[in-house]
Amino acid sequence: MLPIKLQASIPQHAYHAELVKNNEGKIAEQKGITLYQLMESAGLAAFELFKQQWPQAKTVLVVCGRGNNAGDGFVFARLAKAAGLTVYLHALASFDDYQGDAALASEKYLKIAGEFSSLDNIAKEKIDVVIDAILGTGIKGALKPNYRELIEFVNVLNKPVLSIDLPSGLNANTGQVSDACIKAKLSVCFIALKQGMLTGEAKNYCGDIYIAGLGIADEFANQVPSNILINHRSNLPQLTKRLAAGHKGNSGFVLALAGNKGMPGAARLCTEAALRSGAGLLALACHVENKSIVVSNRPEIMLVDIDNNEKSEQQKIAKANVIVIGPGLGTDNWAQRHFDFALAQQKRLIVDADGLNLLAKKPRFNENWVLTPHPGEAARLLGVSVAEVENDRFAAVQAIALKYGGIVVLKGAGTLICDGKRVAINFSGNPGMASGGMGDVLSGILAALSLQLDDLFYATCQGVDIHSQAADIAAKEGEKGLLASDLFPYIRQLVNL
Known part of the structure; x- marks a missing residue:
C-alpha cells in the first residue's frame, strides 16, 4: 500500500524508537509476518512513494549503512533495478559484514546487480534522486567519520532525498541533530511515527513525512501504549x-x-x-x-x-x-x-x-x-x-x-x-x-x-x-x-x- 502523507491521516500517538523496535516483531508474528517480510514491505513502500513523487526519474543513488536500515535500502535498490532504472548503490560495509535479514536483502540485490558502487564511479550529474538508508533510527552518539562523510556527500549533491524511516543523523527520540544530518525532501516512517521527527531541529531535516503501516500499524497502535500524543484538533x-x-x-x-x-x-x-x-x-x-x-x-x-x-x-x-x-x-x-x-x-x-x-x-x-x-x-x-x-x-x-x-x-x-x-x-x-x-x-x-x-x-x-x-x-x-x-x-x- 502506498504510504500516507502525515497531514492526511494524523495518528493519535508518536513513539520512542525502542518501543517500535521492541514490539514490531511481536505484532508481526501475531499476523504471521516475519521480520524479513517487514523489511521487504518497507523497501516496497519506499519504492512506491518514490515512483509517485518522481515518476520521470531514471537514475537513483541508494546509500546504505550497516544495519537493518541498509536492508530496506537493498530491497528498494533491487526493485528499482528490476523496474529498469539505473541504480547506484553505495554501502558502508562489504557484503560479508551484513547479518540476518540485511544480509539476505543484500544477497538478493547482488544477484541482479553484481556489485556495490564506489562513489568515485558514480555519474553524479545524472542522479535524479537519492535514497537515504544509512542509519534510520540506529544513530547512537557522535557519527563515525565515514558516516559523516557520506551524509555530507549526499547533502552536497543537492538532489532530492527520500529518507527511509527518518533522515540519517537525526535522533529519533529527541529530534537532536548530529554533527551531520541528511536534509530530506521526503521521509517515509514505518509502522509508527517516531517522536523526534516532529520537534526542534527535526523540522529542518525531515521534509514531508509519510507513514507506511506495513500491515501491522493498527494492531501496533492498539497494543502498544505511548504517553506521547499528537496535538491536533482531530x-x-x-x-x-x-x-x-x-x-x-x-x-x-x-x-x-x-x-x-x-x-x-x-x-x-x-x-x-x-x-x-x-x-x-x-x-x-x-x-x-x-x-x-x-x-x-x-x-x-x-x-x-x-x-x-x-x-x-x-x-x-x-x-x-x-x-x-x-x-x-x-x-x-x-x-x-x-x-x-x-x-x-x-x-x-x-x-x-x-x-x-x-x-x-x-x-x-x-x-x-x-x-x-x-x-x-x-x-x-x-x-x-x-x-x-x-x-x-x-x-x-x-x-x-x-x-x-x-x-x-x-x-x-x-x-x-x-x-x-x-x-x-x-x-x-x-x-x-x-x-x-x-x-x-x-x-x-x-x-x-x-x-x-x-x-x-x-x-x-x-x-x-x-x-x-x-x-x-x-x-x-x-x-x-x-x-x-x-x-x-x-x-x-x-x-x-
Missing part, C-alpha cells in the same frame, strides 16, 4: 457551545497583569486574544502610562489597579477566574509587586515571559498553573543552557513540569505540552510565528480556554492548536511579515467550530 475534545440563555458571567473572567512601562503592545495582544477566544469579561492591570494606549479602539478591556484599595476595585479583581501574568511585565519593583499579587490570589495562573523569569529566581510548585517558556526561559527555569534544552526537548519539558507542577508549554518548532506524565507534540504552526507578540497572544488564548474545558491539560493543548492553526491560516498570505495581531480573526473562527 485528537482533542471539542469546546463547549455557549448556552442559548447564557450571559457574560458564564464565559469566565480573565484578569491580566501585564504591560509595564514601554510595553503596552504585549498587554493589548494578550487581552484581545483572551476576548477573541471567548472570555466573557477581561480586566487589565497595566502601568499607568499604558492605560490609554491599551484601551484605545478596544473599549471591551476593563482597567483595574491592584494598588487601589477601594472595596469596589478589590471586589472586581476578586471575581477573576484566571490570571495571566507576564506579558510585557518586566522585572523591576512594579513587576515583582504584580507577580507576588498574582501568586497570592490562589487562582489558576497562566505564566508567560517575565513572569517565568521572576519564577526562575524563586522557584515554587503549583499544580494549578500553565507555564509557557520559550527555550531561553526554559533554560533559566532549569538552570541549564539553551543548547541542553534543545538537545532533548522532551526531557526538558518534563523536567520543568516535575519541578514546577501544572502544565508546561515548551514553545518552538513542534511545541511540546506536558503535565509531567504525558507529552503532546503540536502538529501545526509555521516559521512566520517567529515574531514579537506571538507568545502574548498564546497566553491570552490559554487563559480563555482554561475556562471552557474542565481538563487543564486538554484546554492547554486546544489553545496551542488554535494559536498555531490561526497562524497557518494567516500565513497563506506569506510567512514573512506575519504579525501576532493578524491571528485575531482566525482565532475567533476556530473557537467557534
Whole structure:
C-alpha cells in the first residue's frame, strides 16, 4: 500500500524508537509476518512513494549503512533495478559484514546487480534522486567519520532525498541533530511515527513525512501504549457551545497583569486574544502610562489597579477566574509587586515571559498553573543552557513540569505540552510565528480556554492548536511579515467550530 502523507491521516500517538523496535516483531508474528517480510514491505513502500513523487526519474543513488536500515535500502535498490532504472548503490560495509535479514536483502540485490558502487564511479550529474538508508533510527552518539562523510556527500549533491524511516543523523527520540544530518525532501516512517521527527531541529531535516503501516500499524497502535500524543484538533475534545440563555458571567473572567512601562503592545495582544477566544469579561492591570494606549479602539478591556484599595476595585479583581501574568511585565519593583499579587490570589495562573523569569529566581510548585517558556526561559527555569534544552526537548519539558507542577508549554518548532506524565507534540504552526507578540497572544488564548474545558491539560493543548492553526491560516498570505495581531480573526473562527 502506498504510504500516507502525515497531514492526511494524523495518528493519535508518536513513539520512542525502542518501543517500535521492541514490539514490531511481536505484532508481526501475531499476523504471521516475519521480520524479513517487514523489511521487504518497507523497501516496497519506499519504492512506491518514490515512483509517485518522481515518476520521470531514471537514475537513483541508494546509500546504505550497516544495519537493518541498509536492508530496506537493498530491497528498494533491487526493485528499482528490476523496474529498469539505473541504480547506484553505495554501502558502508562489504557484503560479508551484513547479518540476518540485511544480509539476505543484500544477497538478493547482488544477484541482479553484481556489485556495490564506489562513489568515485558514480555519474553524479545524472542522479535524479537519492535514497537515504544509512542509519534510520540506529544513530547512537557522535557519527563515525565515514558516516559523516557520506551524509555530507549526499547533502552536497543537492538532489532530492527520500529518507527511509527518518533522515540519517537525526535522533529519533529527541529530534537532536548530529554533527551531520541528511536534509530530506521526503521521509517515509514505518509502522509508527517516531517522536523526534516532529520537534526542534527535526523540522529542518525531515521534509514531508509519510507513514507506511506495513500491515501491522493498527494492531501496533492498539497494543502498544505511548504517553506521547499528537496535538491536533482531530485528537482533542471539542469546546463547549455557549448556552442559548447564557450571559457574560458564564464565559469566565480573565484578569491580566501585564504591560509595564514601554510595553503596552504585549498587554493589548494578550487581552484581545483572551476576548477573541471567548472570555466573557477581561480586566487589565497595566502601568499607568499604558492605560490609554491599551484601551484605545478596544473599549471591551476593563482597567483595574491592584494598588487601589477601594472595596469596589478589590471586589472586581476578586471575581477573576484566571490570571495571566507576564506579558510585557518586566522585572523591576512594579513587576515583582504584580507577580507576588498574582501568586497570592490562589487562582489558576497562566505564566508567560517575565513572569517565568521572576519564577526562575524563586522557584515554587503549583499544580494549578500553565507555564509557557520559550527555550531561553526554559533554560533559566532549569538552570541549564539553551543548547541542553534543545538537545532533548522532551526531557526538558518534563523536567520543568516535575519541578514546577501544572502544565508546561515548551514553545518552538513542534511545541511540546506536558503535565509531567504525558507529552503532546503540536502538529501545526509555521516559521512566520517567529515574531514579537506571538507568545502574548498564546497566553491570552490559554487563559480563555482554561475556562471552557474542565481538563487543564486538554484546554492547554486546544489553545496551542488554535494559536498555531490561526497562524497557518494567516500565513497563506506569506510567512514573512506575519504579525501576532493578524491571528485575531482566525482565532475567533476556530473557537467557534
